[in-house]
Amino acid sequence: MKIAVLKETVAGERRVSATPETVKKFIGLGAQVAVEVGAGAGASIADHAYADVGATVAGRAEVLADAGIVLGVQGPDPDTLGGLAPGAWIVAGLNPFGERARIDRYAALGAEALAMEFMPRITRAQSMDILSSQSNLSGYKAVLDAAAEYDRAFPMMMTAAGTVSAAKVLVMGVGVAGLQAIATARRLGAQVSATDVRAATREQILSLGAKPIFVEKVAGIEGEGSGGYATEMSDEYKAAQAELVSAHIAKQDIVITTALIPGRPAPRLISAAQVASMKPGSVIVDLAVxxxxxxxxxxxxxxxxxxxxxxxxxxxxxxxxxxxxxxxFARNLFNFLSAFWDKEAGKPVLDEEIGNAVRVTQGGKVVHERLVS
Structure with a gap:
């Protein structure tokens, strides 16, 4: 089985879908690995680092020739997949809802496209979950970006010239990104509060030393919600949440929003009027932009x-x-493929539960139930 690692072509995309660490592990399974020239440059990985662990480094046409699996961070442009063998797997973050036309073109190419963001949030798939691994970093970086824009310090400082008050940070949406944002802001010395529609997140907020802010008079989501995500809330809840946010947000120095609903536009959490209620110099980081x-x-x-x-x-x-x-990201892909690697077949063979969850095209058709009307 030949695995192709492509250079990302989307503007601003600096990640790569395989590292020398995971390439070496794939070769250890018996796979051949071909890496496109310059694929790792954005992540400070030189071509020779791949060659040193046994990969072939070449142009895209040679990398794709006879490849059974194509790895990417973002779904590759179908126009750049000339020579891809029918039935070859495309394993990447495919953004199936936002890039539906591209999914249709993968089907027309005869590729079997596997959308890694559709990985089910079950225990045995945790190490394969690209959304969690990447969101964790997003939550961390959001706080650093806020600190870079905020013209004051985060922690309380007591000096001979007087006391500097700690920054007040509100995190809206307590998923993976939100939890990391809370933890990072706390490490920097901020006073942190957080809110979510899922009641189960209250304990998580408290465990990180932050103050939970919840709508009390209207029921939210008991438990974690579908797949660990929030779902669309009632108009009554939205009104109560807007009232709560309005009362709280004007006192904040920094707000970080992380709320997403799979397959739908991000929910509007902060209005222009609420932005205007904040102090000049305050910062909002919108991770759902x-x-x-x-x-x-x-x-x-x-x-x-x-x-x-x-x-x-x-x-x-x-x-x-x-x-x-x-x-x-590379470890997520390796953990996924290696978990199903069949030594006799010399390739991965997916089981029904995870295979049906991530497979979006097969046999020239779009097959995922969330994409078939």
Whole structure:
């Protein structure tokens, strides 16, 4: 089985889908690995580092020739997959809802496309979950980005010239990214509060030393919600949440929003009026900006100032920590493929539970139930 590792072509994407560490492990399973020239450059991995562990380093056409599995961080452009064998696997983050036309083209190529963001959130798949590994880094980086834009210190400082008060940070959405944002802000010395629609997150917030802020008069989601994600809430809950946020947000120096709903635009959590209620010099980091944004006025790819508040809308936040993001992403892919590696067949053979969860195209058709109307 030949595994192809492609250089990412999306603007600003610095990650790579395999590292010398995982390439060596794939070769240990009996696979051949071909890496496109320059694939690791954005993550500070030189071509010779791949060659040193036994990979072939070549141009894209040679890398794709006879490949049974193609690895990517983001789904490769179908126009760049000339010569791909029918039935070859494309294993990457495919953004199936946002890039549906590309999924259709994978089907037309005869490829079997596996969307890693559809990995089920079950115990045995935790080490394969790209969303968790990358969101963890996003939550960390969001706090650093906020600190870079905030023109004051995070921790309380007592000096001969007077006391500097600790920054007040609110984290909205307590998934993987939110939890890491809480932990990072706490490590930097901020006073941290957090809110979520899922009741089960209250204990997690408290465990990190932050203050939970919850709507009390209207029921949210008991437990973790579907697959660990929040779901769309009632209009009554949204109104109560907006009232709670309005009362709390004006007192905050920094707000970090992380709320996403799979397959839908990001929920609007902060209105322009709420932004205007914050002190000049405050900072908001919108980690959902590429899915429509949690914050009114956020602009994808830009840092804008609205009513004296800086709203940070960086795209592809994990890629801004490309070395660590690549290492974790690559391990996710290796853990996935190696878990199903059949030594006799010399390739991975997926089981029904995970195979059906991640497979979006097969046999020239789009086959995933969430994509078939």
């Amino acid at each position: 590429e899915q429509g944004g949690n914050v009114e006025g956020a602009v994808a790819g830009e840092v804008v100032t609205v009513s004296g508040v800086r709203i940070v809308g960086h795209r592809n936040v994990p890629s801004r920590l490309s070395a660590d993001a690549s290492a974790l």
